[in-house]
Amino acid sequence: MFTSEETGLAVEGGPAARTEPWPTYDKGDVFISPEDEAAVIKAVRSRLYFRYDHRSYEETCTGRFERRLAERFGARHALACSSGTTAISLALLAGGLEPGSPVACPAFTFAATPSAIILAGHTPVLVECDADLHMDVADLKRVLDEGAKAVVVVHMRGFASDMPAICELAGEYGVPVVEDAVPALGARIGDRHLGTFGDFGAFSTQSDKSLNTGEGGFLLTDDPEAYARATVFSGAYEDRMNRHFEGTPPPVDDLAYPIFSFRMDEIRAALADALLDRLPDRLALHHRNYEHVAQCLGEISGITLRTPVAPRAYLGEALVFRLEGASPEQCAWFARALCAEGVDARALGDRGDKNVRSFWNWRFLVGPDADAARAALPRTARYVSEAIDIPLSANLTPRDCDDLVTAVRKVLPALG
Structure with missing residues (x-):
């Protein structure tokens, strides 16, 4: 079924569609300028690497970065932290849920999302996704009916979830919403940034994100008391929480909460702050690349692209499409064949x-029986099993994008 003497597929020994490495973060592909590098060197040479030193909040790299984040996203408060995972946990910790509360999250996400819920002391409850791999709002209602006390919604692989519908539903149940915008830094629905619809927005600055500091993240919220609690949990001890506020801080007892050292350091903050200047350029390139590839692939029978919840409501740093009706084995072969053609691809199912975007591999949550896990969430299992994931660097050229389309057109007929 997978062979044809006429295709000349690279996976079968034929010539590849391209010979250059597909650019990805783990091969050193970065979106960085000499000015960004200079900002890091300046921070290193300052010999002041801890955000809470003798300087005022405004004088620190972390403080400046947080102020600029709040301004850019239109939020009252921003907190730089050590990762996107800790940002989600800080949101749940600061939200004041009872320990061990059930928290809804989508079944299609990275394993860090349920891990963050567990880290905060709560229990993840998985929600089915729809055919476009967005959180299924109808199934979320079921989970809320069963007693979920909060919702963590994920803009997975850079595509926005239906935030107006999710926030409206959560409001009916009186539960908070945490946006895991880790995979979608800079994306919007209309004119509004993802990460600002819910009560909290959690972001990452890890290596493959729109702001790349290797590791790192930040939290957004408009709630000053929740922000104060989050700063204490993150490691603002001995009245250091007060530095984050102009005037009188909220009445939060900083000795009433544990401290977890989830802080961002000054060197990463210096890099992130510099990268923020060119974020619009990077976002524009992501959209350019995605729209070029999606337009070409949308004309090909057998490829089912994700439909955004609103026009351009995606980041564009990843291309995910489904081979509708294909088996997991067929999809795995298809991804291997694309890789042989010189385009990095992965069959999520x-x-x-051991892809940790596939919920049945979360043994820490669903147990060792992958078949039983898939049976419990059959729709998500089907859609994820049909999905192909291709990273789209901001540094891709139009020729790179054309190579991707050529590779897909070359491999697809061999599925039969």
């Missing part, structure tokens, strides 16, 4: 791959 490959049964031989």
Whole structure:
């Protein structure tokens, strides 16, 4: 079924569609300028690497970065922290839920999302996704009916979830919403940034994100008391919480909460602050690349692209499409064939791959029986099993994008 003497597929020994490495973060692909590098060197040479030193909040790299984040996203408060995972946990910790509360999250997400819920002392409850791999709002209602006390919604692989519908539903139940905008830094629905619809927005500055500091993240919220609690949990001890506020801080007892050292350091903050200047340029390139590829692939029978919840409501740093009706084995072969053609690709449902975007591999949550896990969430299992994931660097050229389309057109007919 997978072979044809006429295709000349690289996976079968034929010539590849491209010979250059597909640019990805783990091969050193970065979106960085000499000015960004200079900002890091300046921070290193300052010998002041801890955000809470003798300087005022405004004088620190972290403080400046937080102020600029709040201004850019239109939020009252921003807190730089050590990762997107800790940002989600800080939101749940600061939200004041009872320990062990059930928290809804989508079944299609990175394993860090349920891990963050567990880190905050709560219990993840998985929600089905729809055919476009967005959180299924109808199934979310079921989970809320069963007693979920909060919702963590994920803009997975850079595509916005239906935030107006989710926030309206959560409001009916009186539960808070945490946006895991880790995979979608800079994306919007209309004129509004993802991460500003819910009560909290959690972001990452890890290596493959729109702001790349290797590791790192930040939290947004408009709630000053929740922000104060989050700063204490993150490691603002001995009245250091007060530095984050102009005037009188909220009445939060900083000795009443544990401190977890989830802080961002000054060197990463210096880099992130510099990168923020060129974020619009990077976002524009992501959109350019995604729209070029999506327009070409949308004309091909057998490829089912994700439909955004609103026009351009995606980041564009990843291309995810489904081979509707294909088996997991077919999809795994398809991804291998694309890789052989010189385009990095992954079948999210490959049964031989320990991909932690596939919920049945979360043994820490669903147990060791992957078949039983898939049976419990059949729609998500089907859609994820049909999904192909291709990273789209901001540094891709139009020729790179054309190579991707050529590779897909070359491989697809061999599925039969």
